[in-house]
Amino acid sequence: MAATESASHQDSGAYTALDREPLVLNNRSFSWITNRICGIVENKQPFGWWVLFIPSVILTGIMAFCFVYLIATGVGVWGQKQPVDWAWDITNFVFWIGIGHAGTLISAILFLTRQRWRTSVNRAAEAMTIFAVMCAGLFPAFHVGRVWMVWFLAPIPNANAIWQNFKSPLLWDVFAVSTYFTVSAIFWYLGLVPDLATLRDRCKPGIRKMMYGIFSLGWRGANRHWSHYETAYMLLAALSTPLVLSVHSVVSFDFATSVVPGWHATIFPPYFVAGAIFGGFAMVLTLMIPVRSIYGLHDLITPKHIDNMAKIILLTGTIVGYAYSMEFFMAYYGANPFELQTFKLRGLYGPSTWYYYAMFGCNVFAPQIFWIKKMRTNLIAVMIVCMFVNAGMWYERYVIIVTTLERHLTPGSWRVFHATWVDITTFIGTFGFFMMNFLLFLRFLPVIAIGEVKGVTPAADPHAGESHEHGVQEDDAMGYETPASTYPGGVKPAATAA
Amino acid sequence: MSDHHVSFKDLPAGGEKFEPAKASKLIGLFGALGGLGILGSLYFFLNSATRPAFSYSWLFAIFFCFTFVCGGCFWILLHNASNSSWGVVIRRLFENLGVLAIPLGLLAAPLLFKPVNEHLYEWMNHHRTAAAHAAEHHTTVAEALHHMSLENPHLHPLVEKFGYLNNSTWFSWTTRFVAYFGILGFIAFTLRNKFLCQEKDGAIKHTIRARQFACITLFPFALTVTFAAVDWLMGLDYLWFSTMWGVYIFAGCAWSSMALMLLLVSYLRGLGYLQKVVTMEHYHLMGKLLFAFTVFWAYIAFSQYFLIWYANIPEETRFYFIRNTEGWRWVSIFIVIGHFIAPFVVLLSQPRKKNPKVICAIALWVILMHLVDIYWNVVPERAPSLGVDSVLVPNAWVGDIVALCAVAGTLGYLYLRSLGANSLYAWRDPRLIESINVKN
Numbered sequence: 001m002a003a004t005e006s007a008s009h010q011d012s013g014a015y016t017a018l019d020r021e022p023l024v025l026n027n028r029s030f031s032w033i034t035n036r037i038c039g040i041v042e043n044k045q046p047f048g049w050w051v052l053f054i055p056s057v058i059l060t061g062i063m064a065f066c067f068v069y070l071i072a073t074g075v076g077v078w079g080q081k082q083p084v085d086w087a088w089d090i091t092n093f094v095f096w097i098g099i100g101h102a103g104t105l106i107s108a109i110l111f112l113t114r115q116r117w118r119t120s121v122n123r124a125a126e127a128m129t130i131f132a133v134m135c136a137g138l139f140p141a142f143h144v145g146r147v148w149m150v151w152f153l154a155p156i157p158n159a160n161a162i163w164q165n166f167k168s169p170l171l172w173d174v175f176a177v178s179t180y181f182t183v184s185a186i187f188w189y190l191g192l193v194p195d196l197a198t199l200r201d202r203c204k205p206g207i208r209k210m211m212y213g214i215f216s217l218g219w220r221g222a223n224r225h226w227s228h229y230e231t232a233y234m235l236l237a238a239l240s241t242p243l244v245l246s247v248h249s250v251v252s253f254d255f256a257t258s259v260v261p262g263w264h265a266t267i268f269p270p271y272f273v274a275g276a277i278f279g280g281f282a283m284v285l286t287l288m289i290p291v292r293s294i295y296g297l298h299d300l301i302t303p304k305h306i307d308n309m310a311k312i313i314l315l316t317g318t319i320v321g322y323a324y325s326m327e328f329f330m331a332y333y334g335a336n337p338f339e340l341q342t343f344k345l346r347g348l349y350g351p352s353t354w355y356y357y358a359m360f361g362c363n364v365f366a367p368q369i370f371w372i373k374k375m376r377t378n379l380i381a382v383m384i385v386c387m388f389v390n391a392g393m394w395y396e397r398y399v400i401i402v403t404t405l406e407r408h409l410t411p412g413s414w415r416v417f418h419a420t421w422v423d424i425t426t427f428i429g430t431f432g433f434f435m436m437n438f439l440l441f442l443r444f445l446p447v448i449a450i451g452e453v454k455g456v457t458p459a460a461d462p463h464a465g466e467s468h469e470h471g472v473q474e475d476d477a478m479g480y481e482t483p484a485s486t487y488p489g490g491v492k493p494a495a496t497a498a
Numbered sequence: 499m500s501d502h503h504v505s506f507k508d509l510p511a512g513g514e515k516f517e518p519a520k521a522s523k524l525i526g527l528f529g530a531l532g533g534l535g536i537l538g539s540l541y542f543f544l545n546s547a548t549r550p551a552f553s554y555s556w557l558f559a560i561f562f563c564f565t566f567v568c569g570g571c572f573w574i575l576l577h578n579a580s581n582s583s584w585g586v587v588i589r590r591l592f593e594n595l596g597v598l599a600i601p602l603g604l605l606a607a608p609l610l611f612k613p614v615n616e617h618l619y620e621w622m623n624h625h626r627t628a629a630a631h632a633a634e635h636h637t638t639v640a641e642a643l644h645h646m647s648l649e650n651p652h653l654h655p656l657v658e659k660f661g662y663l664n665n666s667t668w669f670s671w672t673t674r675f676v677a678y679f680g681i682l683g684f685i686a687f688t689l690r691n692k693f694l695c696q697e698k699d700g701a702i703k704h705t706i707r708a709r710q711f712a713c714i715t716l717f718p719f720a721l722t723v724t725f726a727a728v729d730w731l732m733g734l735d736y737l738w739f740s741t742m743w744g745v746y747i748f749a750g751c752a753w754s755s756m757a758l759m760l761l762l763v764s765y766l767r768g769l770g771y772l773q774k775v776v777t778m779e780h781y782h783l784m785g786k787l788l789f790a791f792t793v794f795w796a797y798i799a800f801s802q803y804f805l806i807w808y809a810n811i812p813e814e815t816r817f818y819f820i821r822n823t824e825g826w827r828w829v830s831i832f833i834v835i836g837h838f839i840a841p842f843v844v845l846l847s848q849p850r851k852k853n854p855k856v857i858c859a860i861a862l863w864v865i866l867m868h869l870v871d872i873y874w875n876v877v878p879e880r881a882p883s884l885g886v887d888s889v890l891v892p893n894a895w896v897g898d899i900v901a902l903c904a905v906a907g908t909l910g911y912l913y914l915r916s917l918g919a920n921s922l923y924a925w926r927d928p929r930l931i932e933s934i935n936v937k938n
Binding site for chain 1: 503654655661662702705706716717724728740741743744745798801802805806808809810811813926929932938
């Protein structure tokens with residue numbers, strides 16, 4: 001019906017505007033938004049939370065046991081031996097750091113580019129950053145062997161006048177990651193301040209109220225507060241963006257500055273950054289789709305949000321595919337026999353080729369399903385693709401690091417890497433650690449930025465309704481039907497201008 | 499430029515049509531530059547003494563203009579694919595820029611011919627020798643090249659990369675040369691036609707279809723820029739390679755074309771056009787994108803340089819080695835300062851981005867630096883390749899200016915003439931009002 005109306009309107013020579021999809025469904029009020037998000041923190045946690053939390057704590061315990069075992073026994077409990085001196089540890093480090101970079105990148109870059117849809121996912125993405133960087137930091141810290149000596153990485157004068165090798169990208173990593181973690185934590189915390197004040201004001205007197213009171217820094221929501229807050233937030237977003245780019249670029253330098261065939265590629269910095277955004281969005285969806293379902297946040301995390309993120313996964317997956325192809329092409333075009341041989345061993349006839357196919361399949365081919373609109377709004381399909389991407393990004397790091405070292409320049413010492421039980425359980429344990437932290441975040445802090453999400457509702461727009469143009473929704477104009485199952489209760493809400 | 503909400507009824511019916519007569523001076527200037535440049539270029543091409551050096555001049559001028567055409571295509575693709583609204587008011591100007599791919603392809607045609615490309619691409623000469631041997635001995639070019647490499651090991655890489663770098667198979671350098679212009683022209687024509695159709699029937703489906711088309715063609719576009727950069731510039735030294743090369747060239751395309759758009763919009767506004775549709779918010783947005791690509795280019799350029807410098811592998815370092823020798827070294831330093839530091843510092847300020855005069859001065863500087871960058875990428879290969887015992891070929895700069903006048907002048911003339919054919923903006927685009935009233 002709407003399509004017919006708009007068609008006749010268009011033919012008449014008049015102007016028809018294309019309305020933006022609403023970012024909060026069902027015309028939800030400010031109080032509904034506050035109650036729904038604060039309710040997650042204030043009410044008892046649902047059964048689903050416990051189902052995830054208890055195994056996460058157990059896995060964290062297993063991870064802790066593995067590290068204690070490693071300290072007690074030595075780094076040899078991990079499977080790396082000459083020539084594969086970097087294996088699961090650095091693979092896991094880069095995997096987690098990639099996810100860690102994406103959160104702040106998503107939040108900061110979407111903020112700077114004025115993408116209003118970010119408001120529903122930025123808080124969780126930032127939290128994901130903090131926890132993922134914590135997971136990442138564990139691996140190099142324990143890889144040094146004597147973890148209690150890890151402070152040697154910091155440029156602090158010590159008794160033996162030993163200084164770090166400032167020419168090494170590994171040391172730049174220490175600076176880059178620690179700076180990034182600090183700024184990300186501040187960025188996340190700054191965004192939380194107004195919402196912590198909201199929680200403080202709703203709490204009954206007690207320890208909770210006191211804690212929220214301390215951390216909300218006396219926030220009263222005054223104009224001056226908001227003005228300072230917004231300036232600081234923008235400055236931090238602007239500071240975070242180059243930091244994000246620099247950190248994953250520095251991680252890529254760990255490999256690309258070397259003369260190891262398969263590692264030395266000039267495209268590595270942007271390729272790693274694109275991969276981080278790709279993997280990060282997949283992880284955000286992996287976390288937020290269940291959160292949306294468990295806590296009934298369908299009106300705040302809408303099909304539009306999921307559709308947008310799926311499109312970004314498709315784009316960045318294709319960029320990553322471009323980088324894979326460009327590496328292969330230049331290995332051929334460069335006519336360096338060692339470089340070419342490395343890629344042939346990776347992808348054609350080496351002992352670990354299936355990792356390469358898994359990487360390519362998960363990261364490049366799986367997201368291509370998102371060309372179909374129905375797949376971008378089908379939550380099961382989205383979750384499956386995200387799982388592929390999560391796995392694929394780990395495979396990517398494994399391919400770069402391990403399969404290269406397995407077949408390095410001296411064929412006499414070629415060796416295929418085999419992970420030990422400690423490798424495997426430690427890595428699985430970090431998922432528990434990550435999830436445990438994320439679930440505690442859900443338990444104690446607002447998962448969606450309350451103040452920001454209110455700002456994208458029609459009620460917050462002083463110019464709402466000023467437009468004189470007849471407007472239609474895209475789906476109505478094109479006759480598309482979004483699956484009703486995507487909406488709460490299976491009912492599509494009435495469209496409202498965002 | 500007022501703050502009140504602009505609605506459709508505030509706009510002239512049928513959009514704004516550019517009258518070339520109003521810009522007759524500039525059109526005349528471009529026409530004269532183009533005409534004289536082409537005459538001068540004919541002289542340089544036909545004179546066997548000047549042709550070798552002028553071949554580089556022509557490649558430089560063509561590639562410089564090619565980056566603007568690629569930039570035009572990129573911005574319309576990005577704009578449509580990302581479903582953004584702010585740029586609707588300037589998108590038509592980018593579409594017209596992308597459409598120049600076809601005349602640019604015709605101007606680039608001399609590069610296809612042996613008397614020109616034999617001075618540019620050493621690998622082609624080896625292939626020609628191999629082709630002659632192949633004809634003589636009734637064998638294939640690849641086999642003949644392999645045979646030649648047994649006597650001259652320096653040719654071995656050419657044997658390895660024969661599948662890509664050749665002029666004797668269906669997937670040859672020449673085929674790709676034609677395909678690059680064809681792909682860019684196809685993208686720009688298709689997208690422009692969709693919005694021209696929309697001006698007739700007002701149907702929203704054209705916007706949706708344009709978005710779908712843009713999403714599908716983004717990847718072929720990326721491949722086009724990448725491999726054009728490989729074929730035309732990287733191929734100047736067939737031993738050199740860098741996986742970052744396509745991204746580096748792309749960064750310059752997006753950067754310079756946005757600067758050109760700032761100048762063009764300001765010029766049109768100065769003639770009385772686009773007054774109601776382009777606001778300071780658009781200047782601010784364009785300025786921010788200019789800033790973003792200033793940083794992006796620097797990030798890419800630094801990463802490429804740094805990784806090659808750190809690894810210090812001879813087949814890679816040659817590229818920077820010849821650009822860090824004698825006078826070219828100062829050009830390299832100038833690029834670091836002029837291409838990154840200066841625009842970075844100046845563009846940090848919001849008021850400067852919203853001041854048309856200041857942002858236009860920056861845009862002009864950006865285009866100048868882009869010119870220097872492309873010159874720095876092409877011309878340092880000239881003297882060593884032509885066997886000149888100096889970093890510069892004497893008096894070759896005259897040819898560089900003549901070639902630039904010929905190509906840029908002709909394209910500028912054609913561009914301004916073509917602006918009058920349709921409205922300056924897509925006046926029935928469903929996002930037009932959103933674009934005019936954009937706030938950021």
